[in-house]
Amino acid sequence: MSGAQPIPQGDYVAATRHGGLIHTAGMTPRKDGRMIMTGPIRAGEIESFEAAVTLACANALAAAEAKLEPGETLAAILTMTVYVAAEEGFAEHSKVADIASAHLRRRLGSRGQCSRAAVGVASLPGRAPVEIQIVAAV
Template sequence: MSARLEKLRELGLALPEVAKPLAAYVPAVRTGNLVYVSGQLPIADGKLLMTGKVGAEVSVEQAHGLAQRAALNAIAAAAAEADGIDRITRIVKVTGFVACGPEFSAHPQVVNGASELFGQVFGDAGAHARAAVGVPSLPLDAPVEIEIVAEVG
């Protein structure tokens, strides 16, 4: 078993099947040594884990965990496009979208759920540039969405 898959197992996680797109796009596209992963929702076993706005129906702590699940789905999509998780050499960029009201300002704490997972799985290669953005709504009324750019070798 690869070190990265072993690390996921130590965290109590497993690489899921790639989530099916909700519309007319593909989960990931590779160009050169970069894989661009479409926005991933916190879906497990084909179901959205939670709905609602962060800071209202969804707590920051819950959203942090949902961002982690969306990041795991992003890793799965990148790994599928790269022909395996071990071909991912670096997480380059993470963009996290947080569905919330205009008064909410803890976007970074929510998206840390994704960033921390990338660091745990990829070590120093998981350090990345990032944006954490508040939005009024996301597909399926999801609380968070994570997209990434990964380098492959």
Template sequence: MSSELTTRLAKLGLRLPDVSPPRGAYVPAVHHGSLVHVAGQVPMADGELVATGKVGQDVTPEEAYALSRRCALAALAAAASVAGQEGLAGVVKVVGYVASADGFTGQPGVVDGASDLFLAVFGEAGRHARSAVGVAELPLGAPVEIEVVFAASG
């Protein structure tokens, strides 16, 4: 990550978490050409899921927004682990999956947690294409999962 991004994280009072080890036959991130593809990130802290349940039933939209932000920070850490500290130039695409209670239609507001974090960290280079998808269940019972494609510099 560039020193400018490191400075922005610090000014936001944020630090990159440790990259969570995968729980399956995949890697957290792959650097290919000018892109870094990050596997879906669920809200973890110290290797443990921090919340479970469905948004709109067990988890409020505001809590889910914060969880989405946590997932985005984890995605940033995974990308930096393969692209190097100077290797990330911006965000290309975000896909957010929200475990949704029946009738919950606020998925875009939940995924805004990730989008807002990337805009705060990268500025204009954090603007991205995005999908926000409601699903019945997510791995480990997570309420939110965020998948990201970053632009790599050099």
């Protein structure tokens, strides 16, 4: 397990499970309900957001793992969507998503390698710099 469960910031649950699939809500870089860093992410500053991206990904993974029954493991992360709050003209969304992909591979090995989308947005809840959602197979 990844650790503490993310605290929903509204009227939703952190993850849902249907059969062997788990879908997480979008997770931001919150620790104990508090945003550790705000955006937007600017060109040339991606490295300074590495901890925030890693925490958002860890929160998504923790939400997915919380839906496992005793003795179960995640068979694979199927897909990940990385929403990047970025300044106008920003074009390095995939580099931000690479940080999350690396975290999944560190934690799960080849089971963490997945398809993904990296999407630039004008803003995210709580002024988050990044929001990550995953779909996993049990």
